[in-house]
Amino acid sequence: LYEMIFSAVKPLALKAAVLLNLPDIIATRGNGGPLSAEQIAFHIAAANSSSTGNSHVDVGYLYRILRFLASYGVFAEQEEADQPDDAETKKIKFGLTGISKLLVHGGNGQSRGPVLLLIANNVLLEAFQHLHESVLEGCYTFNKAHGMDLWEYLANNLEFNKIFNEAMATNTRSVMASVAKMYEDGFKSMATLVDVGGGMGSALSIIVKEHSHIRGINLDLPHVIATASITGVEHMEGNMFEHIPSADAVMMKWILHDWADEECVNCREEATTQRSEGKVLVVSSCCGDKSEACRAIGLLYDISMMVTHWWKNER
Ligand SMILES: C[S@@+](CC[C@H](N)C(=O)[O-])C[C@H]1O[C@@H](n2cnc3c(N)ncnc32)[C@H](O)[C@@H]1O
Known part of the structure; x- marks a missing residue:
């Protein structure tokens, strides 16, 4: 204990x-x-x-x-x-x-420090103080602490927005090189790719570096696009529930886990309305092997997502 x-x-x-x-x-x-x-x-x-x-x-x-x-x-x-x-x-x-x-900068530039600085940030720690109230009141934990949802909070707090976006980009850099290789044939056959909720554009930039024939469009909310300076991709402000630009394929990396099932369906429908044959690529973490270590880290993620996002079912 x-x-x-x-x-x-x-x-x-x-x-x-x-x-x-x-x-x-x-x-x-x-x-x-x-x-x-x-x-x-x-x-x-x-x-x-x-x-x-x-x-x-x-x-x-x-x-x-x-x-x-x-x-x-x-x-x-x-x-x-x-x-x-x-x-x-x-x-x-x-x-x-x-x-x-894994916390050293330079070299391969893969320090995971930004992820730690997000998870150990007071904004998230403060939200955790209200976890028990979510059980008693069925309320959204982050909202209880901060009076608004995570996305609104990020839009209104530039310093935390920067910390959040850097943490996302850090995780992305650590996995995208292998995704770009593993899905090589798929990427070869597309000319345009929209990364929905692509943050600062890190994932897309890794893909277009490997597959330079692809025109990459990074779609995210205005406060995120305002900080996106990565070159080689187009940055576009927008709301994925309202409009996703037309392209051969749409990628959603670490997006669907942020939303309830109905919202995921809405977003997927928006992604497919203009594409009769286009692809929707979903990149997400999953705990397939059910090992004890994997289950433990999966449960840590689950509680963290429960505190920061407003959906009630475990995935
Ligand atoms: C968990 S982050 C993932 C970022 C990026 N895909 C990655 O894997 O690093 C979720 C992203 O979705 C974006 N987002 C949230 N709501 C959105 C909306 N309605 N339209 C577009 N993007 C949205 C957030 O701003 C954030 O960048």
């Missing part, structure tokens, strides 16, 4: 690590090898003093965050070399693991 009660500490400590750039510092300053808390503190101070003029870093706090995250496999602990065998406290260095490598 206590492990569960204190679990909320984990993503928040991880968020501190990401905001302090710890994975990047270890990756770039340690030349692939581990660094002590003092060495990491030195690099944080150097970066901060040039950007903000503040070079203070509390090594004690930093060490405790590193040690905590290491206990969950985020960092690898390694005893510093050349310490006396009878030293009371062994000095420890911290290196990257498979988990923290």
Whole structure:
């Protein structure tokens, strides 16, 4: 029980690590090898003093965050070399693991940090405070917390809109290269493709890079299109329930899970009205193999979606 009660500490400590750039510092300053808390503190101070003029870093706090995250496999602990065998406290260095490598920027540009910054954001954490009220009142949890639905909130809060869109684009970059390859023959046979609710256009841009004959149209709400600057695709403001531009195929990636069944049907009908032979491509996460790990992550997603979206059935 206590492990569960204190679990909320984990993503928040991880968020501190990401905001302090710890994975990047270890990756770039340690030349692939581990660094002590003092060495990491030195690099944080150097970066901060040039950007903000503040070079203070509390090594004690930093060490405790590193040690905590290491206990969950985020960092690898390694005893510093050349310490006396009878030293009371062994000095420890911290290196990257498979988990923290996923939080490093640059290289393949796949840091999952933006996803963490969304999930550990106060806007979502605040919504979770109202989960029990949804049970008692049958109300939309996000709306109960913020007085409006997620899409309206995003349209009115530019900072959170940016965090949300970056998290979506991050997930997209991590899966789309394989989708573009796996569906190669399908993409070869189309000349125009509309990505409905395509966010900043990341998915489409990966597809048109692989299949340069495709004219890609990224359709999303005005506040999202206002932040979409990716080149090589056309960005179009619009409401998918009202009009989806004509094309050989329509893609919906991580869209249908946001809506109740009736709304999914409405959207699919809008997508197919102008296409007698066109395709509708649905890209979504599913937990087909029913393994325990898959079921556990599926249930985490399910509760998160229940809090942020207004539909009541589990999928
Ligand atoms: C979960 S995000 C997925 C974004 C993108 N497809 C991806 O996979 O990264 C859902 C997207 O649907 C967009 N959206 C929500 N309601 C919409 C509407 N009525 N018309 C068009 N887009 C909408 C949101 O703005 C958001 O970008």
